[in-house]
Amino acid sequence: MEFKEAKNKFVQSWGALGSQWGINKTMAQIHALLMVSNEPVSMEDIMEELQISRGNTSMNLKALMDWGIVYKEYKSGERREFFTAEKDLDELAVKISRERSKREIKPALKILKEVSTIEAKDSAEEKHFVDQTSKLYDFVLKADNMLDKITEFNENWLGRLVLKIMK
Amino acid sequence: MEFKEAKNKFVQSWGALGSQWGINKTMAQIHALLMVSNEPVSMEDIMEELQISRGNTSMNLKALMDWGIVYKEYKSGERREFFTAEKDLDELAVKISRERSKREIKPALKILKEVSTIEAKDSAEEKHFVDQTSKLYDFVLKADNMLDKITEFNENWLGRLVLKIMK
DNA sequence: ACAAACTTTCATTTATTTTTGAAAGTTTAA
DNA sequence: TTAAACTTTCAAAAATAAATGAAAGTTTGT
Structure with missing residues (x-):
C-alpha cells in the first residue's frame, strides 16, 4: 500500500468508526487527519483533503477544540490559522473520557438518582424498579x-503495575 | 415523582443516552423497559408501552438477543413469546464490552495494522504517519x-483490590 | 478607521438512519 | 395437514442528523 492510499484509508475508517461511537463522521475525519499530519494544517487544506465545506470544517474544528483535543496555532507572518491535534495518546484518552463523562455519564447519573429515589409502594413491580x-x-x-482513576494513573508506576498485574 | 412517571422518565432518558453512544433509541428503550420489569414482557406489551410498530420491536429485540443481553422466555400454556433482560450488571457490562470490542475495536485494529505497516519512505511526513x-x-x-481484564476480574478479589488501590 | 483576509453562523438542503406496515414466513395444536 | 396465532422481513416513508454556502462577523495591518 502506498502512503496516500494508507492515509486516506485511515481517515475514512476513523470517520466510519466515529459514527458508530456517536461522533460525527467529519469530526472524526478531521481529527484523524490532524493526528497523522506532522505539521499544522490550515482550514483550506482540511477542506481540500476531505472535500467538505467551509462551514462544516469550521463547526467541527470548534467542536474538537471544545473537547480539548485540537489546538489552534499561529504561524508568524501568516494571517491564516493552523490546527494541530493532541498527539499524546494518554492525554487524548484522558480528555475524551473526561468529556464523555461530563456530557453523558453525569446526566445519566442525575436521572438514575431521581428515578431511584421515588417512594416505592409495596407492589413487587415498584420495589423491583427502585x-x-x-x-x-x-x-x-x-x-x-x-x-477516571485509570486515565489519571495511566502514566505512573502504580498504573503500570496494575496493568502488569492485569495482563 | 410517581412510579409510572419515573419509569417513563427512565426509559426515555435511556433511549436518548443510547443514541449518543451509537445505539439506536428504540433498542435502548426496549432494553431499559425490560431491565426494570420484574417479569417477562410480551411483544404486544412492548409495542404498547413504547408506542412502536411490530417490525421495529421485532428487529430490535433480535438485535438485543444477538448482543446476548435479552432472552426469550416461554410461559407454559402460552403461545406467545416473552422477553427478559440480563439484570446482572457485571454480566451486562461484560457482554456489552465483548460485543463492542468484536464489532468496533477489532476492525479498527485491523485497519491500524494495515496502514501502519506500509513501507515508510524517507520523507518526514511518511515517517510521522507510520x-x-x-x-x-x-x-x-x-x-x-x-x-477485557477489568470485566473479567471485576467480580473477584484481584479486581476488588485493584479498585480499592485505584480509589 | 478602513478594508482585506479570514472565520463563524444558521436557514436550507442533502444524506443517513430509523420506523412503519403489509406481506411472507413460521410454529403449534388439533 | 391445516389454519390460527404468532414473528420476521424489507421496501417505502418518516424522522433525524449532518453538510452546504451565502451572509454576517471578526481580526489585523496600514
Whole structure:
C-alpha cells in the first residue's frame, strides 16, 4: 500500500468508526487527519483533503477544540490559522473520557438518582424498579470513577503495575 | 415523582443516552423497559408501552438477543413469546464490552495494522504517519486488553483490590 | 478607521438512519 | 395437514442528523 492510499484509508475508517461511537463522521475525519499530519494544517487544506465545506470544517474544528483535543496555532507572518491535534495518546484518552463523562455519564447519573429515589409502594413491580435503578446508579458511578482513576494513573508506576498485574 | 412517571422518565432518558453512544433509541428503550420489569414482557406489551410498530420491536429485540443481553422466555400454556433482560450488571457490562470490542475495536485494529505497516519512505511526513498509527495501534490494543481484564476480574478479589488501590 | 483576509453562523438542503406496515414466513395444536 | 396465532422481513416513508454556502462577523495591518 502506498502512503496516500494508507492515509486516506485511515481517515475514512476513523470517520466510519466515529459514527458508530456517536461522533460525527467529519469530526472524526478531521481529527484523524490532524493526528497523522506532522505539521499544522490550515482550514483550506482540511477542506481540500476531505472535500467538505467551509462551514462544516469550521463547526467541527470548534467542536474538537471544545473537547480539548485540537489546538489552534499561529504561524508568524501568516494571517491564516493552523490546527494541530493532541498527539499524546494518554492525554487524548484522558480528555475524551473526561468529556464523555461530563456530557453523558453525569446526566445519566442525575436521572438514575431521581428515578431511584421515588417512594416505592409495596407492589413487587415498584420495589423491583427502585432496586434495579439503584443498582444501576451504583454501577455507573463505580464505572465512572474507575475510568477516571485509570486515565489519571495511566502514566505512573502504580498504573503500570496494575496493568502488569492485569495482563 | 410517581412510579409510572419515573419509569417513563427512565426509559426515555435511556433511549436518548443510547443514541449518543451509537445505539439506536428504540433498542435502548426496549432494553431499559425490560431491565426494570420484574417479569417477562410480551411483544404486544412492548409495542404498547413504547408506542412502536411490530417490525421495529421485532428487529430490535433480535438485535438485543444477538448482543446476548435479552432472552426469550416461554410461559407454559402460552403461545406467545416473552422477553427478559440480563439484570446482572457485571454480566451486562461484560457482554456489552465483548460485543463492542468484536464489532468496533477489532476492525479498527485491523485497519491500524494495515496502514501502519506500509513501507515508510524517507520523507518526514511518511515517517510521522507510520509512527503515529503504530502508536495508536499499540494504544488501542492495550486499551482493549485492559477492558477485557477489568470485566473479567471485576467480580473477584484481584479486581476488588485493584479498585480499592485505584480509589 | 478602513478594508482585506479570514472565520463563524444558521436557514436550507442533502444524506443517513430509523420506523412503519403489509406481506411472507413460521410454529403449534388439533 | 391445516389454519390460527404468532414473528420476521424489507421496501417505502418518516424522522433525524449532518453538510452546504451565502451572509454576517471578526481580526489585523496600514
